[in-house]
Amino acid sequence: MISRTSIEALPNEILLKILSYLSWYDMLTSLWSLNIRFDYLVCSSFSIDRKLSNTGLVFALGLSYNKFARLFPLILECPSLCSSIQRIHFNETNSIACDLMYELLFNDKKILHFPNLKSLIVTKCQPMEPIIQCFSYLIEHQLDELTLTFDERMIKYYINIRRNLSKISNKAQRTAMIKQLVSQLFSSRCHLTSLRLDISKFFVGYSIHKCLSSNSYSSLNSTEYRNQLFCLTLRRLHIRLKHCCFLESLIEYVPNLEELLVAMNLSLKYDVDNHLNIEKNQQSNRNWFNKVSKLRFFSLKALINNDGGFHCLKWLLNNLNYVEKLQIHLKGDGFDERKSQTIWKSFIDANFVRQYCLPDTIINLIHFDFYICSQGELSFNDIEMIKNSFRNHSFFLYYQWTNVNCLFDPIMSYQHIFSSFTNTFPISLHIGNDLNIFNWPKMGRFCWNLYPSLYFILRGFVYKSTSNPSSITVYTVNNYASIRRNSLREKVLAHLISMTVQLKYLRIERFEWLLDIVEHETNILRTNAFRTVQYAEFCFPSIHNGDTRKICDGKHFVPFFSKYMPHLQRLRLWRQDDFPWTSIRPPCDADQRSNRYGCFILRWLKSLKTPESIAQHTTIFEHDLGQLFEALKEFKLIDIYGEIHYEKVESYRLMTETRFPKSRVEIDTSRFRLWI
Structure with missing residues (x-):
């Protein structure tokens, strides 16, 4: 006789593991009010911070408005549920709930519904006044972690306005609100320990990057004053920027920062405001240790178009030459005779990496990873010379950083050189299109331009470097005006789509394809x-x-x-x-x-x-x-x-x-x- 065991006979540890695979609305619709034990398990599941994408309240794929309107009041009416929730994720690509954020989080008396809320993720947010008010209160009184990106399409809509005066006024108002929020994020009115922020697309020129002043405390160095001005709690910062000058100002406001990951939306270069500072600091032996002495990990992802970009990179690295872990991801944008590109025309080998991709003086560095993509011709002998240069270079031998790979794309004439010191992999082969910095540094997503050597990329990188990529994004180039059939494009896309086992997300440039x-x-x-x-x-x-x-x-x-x-x-x-x-x-x-x-x-x-x-x-x-x-x-x-x-x-x-x-x-x- 076959014995049967009911689910209630399982211990709590196993049941919690099962619940971790369910969304919050599946848990509530299936298990809530079943009995006291399962109510306790549901609350426990909400309170566990597993740092996973599906934990907490997530406005995810599959959530209908009817289901949301039915279940969310149930949560608000139950104090034990509200107290259990520590993480909420508003994703505007999955819902239209972001503009409801204020009324979802606060009651009529402006008291937060979720007293133990510690982590908030808001992606594709529209910068409206109630939402900014939410952020302002939460970062000062409630949250430990915040992830924030704005809807870049709405941003462009407001930026490109020229004729409608009311919309111009609206844009100015939103700009002022964002500036105020950014200022607060890096002040004593922010108690976050972790921040992921994308401000690379919201403003034209340098306006957003001037909301912090780099010399605001130069005449007042007292500890009491600095404690009032700075954000002393922030330990981890992942940020996407447009201009390097903001980074220089930012450093002075986060003295206890331990991890700094930066992605530059534009090519790395001298900015007008910090050009003189760079030249001055290059001539001195000073670094940023006196500003962010606890910084241990620095990662930079950037395009470099000319020699000035390398000078700016070197300035950054010398300022942070005391970090223990360093990641550099660089991509050239092709040769242009109108630009000064002497450095890019150099032979990229161990000497190049040591001279341009590392600080002059190494103090505490333990872990180093790099990825460089540049245009140029390479023969088979050149590839072997590049690999051997790391095996024979005294510096890389000393640190045992000799395992370097080099691949050459003969169709597009691009060389890809990357380290394998810690089994890491380049985040993206096309830096400009990789907007999702909040998957970084997870190595499960790959982006490429679509060109005939796509097979080379797939064979050379994906199969050798990772077994389970979560998604493959392919960007087509210069096809916006074409409405004619392209048999090669059809075959490539058909092969790519057929590679998937369970295709869930599909983004293709044209429906006709x-x-x-x-x-x-x-x-x-x-x-x-x-x-x-x-x-x-x-x-x-x-x-x-x-x-x-x-x-x-x-x-x-x-x-x-x-x-x-x-x-x-x-x-x-x-x-x-x-x-x-x-x-x-x-x-x-x-x-x-x-x-x-x-x-x-x-x-x-x-x-x-x-x-x-x-x-x-x-x-x-x-x-x-x-x-x-x-x-x-x-x-x-x-x-x-x-x-x-x-x-x-x-x-x-x-x-x-x-x-x-x-x-x-x-x-x-x-x-x-x-x-x-």
């Missing part, structure tokens, strides 16, 4: 390769401009998802104009280069502002949305970037709220989001 793949590459494409996709993102053709045949592709939109991606939950579209994907533009048989065609387009675009046209497009959009949500039973969120006339906003909003009453909608002239 998907249609071409399933139509022409069925012999390469793995059967049901798209069936597990839960998130998709791509550009979609205009419904007002361009070739008539192309703008009518909207008819394939929902049938494609229904057939190939039945489990799709989130969809993001990039549009040139309106939000609907079904076009009602009448056909025009005139050549696109003719005056007749130009007159036709002008008349059509002018007609779009009429009440009749707005009503028509509202009806079409309602039909499109209804068809999408009816065809995909698991669908939760659609996010569309586009451009519509301001008079359409209210019409679209009323239609959506009427058609989807139990949902959350956000709409303006450049973006539409619906969460159900």
Whole structure:
């Protein structure tokens, strides 16, 4: 007779391990109020800080608005649950909950619902006043850890405003709020121990980087004054910057920092404000030990375009020559005769790394890793010479840093040189596109430009350096204007998609490419390769401009998802104009280069502002949305970037709220989001 054991017979340790694989909403819907023991286990699971992406309250893929609206009040009504929660993650790519942050975290009396909240992650945040107020209070009174990135698309929208005075005022107000928040983050009004921050895209020029003054305490050196001014609790800082001058100012405000990881969004170079400081410090033996004496780990990821970038790098390294662990990831941007690039034209070997990628004086260094990608020709003998140079160099022999790999891409003429001292791997082969600095330094994500030598990269790096990459992102180059079929592109994409075992996230530049793949590459494409996709993102053709045949592709939109991606939950579209994907533009048989065609387009675009046209497009959009949500039973969120006339906003909003009453909608002239 087979004995059966109920789940309740398992010890708490095993049950907690099982619960660690469940999301918070699965735990609450399945186990909460089952009995006192399971209520205790659910609370214990929330209170355990495992530093994993799925712990705490995570607004993740698969969370519907209805489920959120039903479960979150349940949490707020239970003091034991609220007290257990230590970590919350608002991800605006999965929900529209970020603008609800204030009312979710605080009650009517402005008291925090979660008294033991210690870690907050907010990604793709929109900088609104209630949200900034939340951050201001939490970093001073509550949190130990904060991760914060802003929605760069909304940032660009506000930056590029030129005519609308109210929006210009709004942008200035938001800029002032962010400056104030950044100032607070590095002051005595911040009690964080760990901060991950991306401020690389929010402001033009040096405005954000001037919110800290590098000499604010030069005349007042008393310990009491410094304790009032500085952030004395911060130990770990991961930051993405645009300008190096901010880093120089920042150092003076975090005297107890132990780890500093920096990613430069622009090429590393002299900044106008610190050019003289760099030259002055290069001539002296001073470093930053008197400012951040506890710093043990420094990591830098940057593009370098000219010799000035190497001089700036050397200045940084000499200032931090007392650290114990150093990581350097550099990429050149190709040769340009107009720039001073003497250093990049040097032979990159052990002497190069010692001279340009390490401080002049080594004091405490124990761990060193580097990755260098530069343009240049290499023969097989050159590759062996590079490897042997590290094996024979006295400095690298002394530290036993001799295990260096070198690969050459003969198609793009790029050389990749990286260390294998501690089994690390370059974070990304294309630094400029790797925006997700908060996976760093985990080595599970790889990004490349798509070119014919992609196979070389996959073979030379992925299979030799890691067994389980979590995702592969491929960026195509110079294909934005192309609407013609490309058989090579179709084959490469079909092979890449077929490599996956369970494809969940799919981002492809153009929707038409998907249609071409399933139509022409069925012999390469793995059967049901798209069936597990839960998130998709791509550009979609205009419904007002361009070739008539192309703008009518909207008819394939929902049938494609229904057939190939039945489990799709989130969809993001990039549009040139309106939000609907079904076009009602009448056909025009005139050549696109003719005056007749130009007159036709002008008349059509002018007609779009009429009440009749707005009503028509509202009806079409309602039909499109209804068809999408009816065809995909698991669908939760659609996010569309586009451009519509301001008079359409209210019409679209009323239609959506009427058609989807139990949902959350956000709409303006450049973006539409619906969460159900």
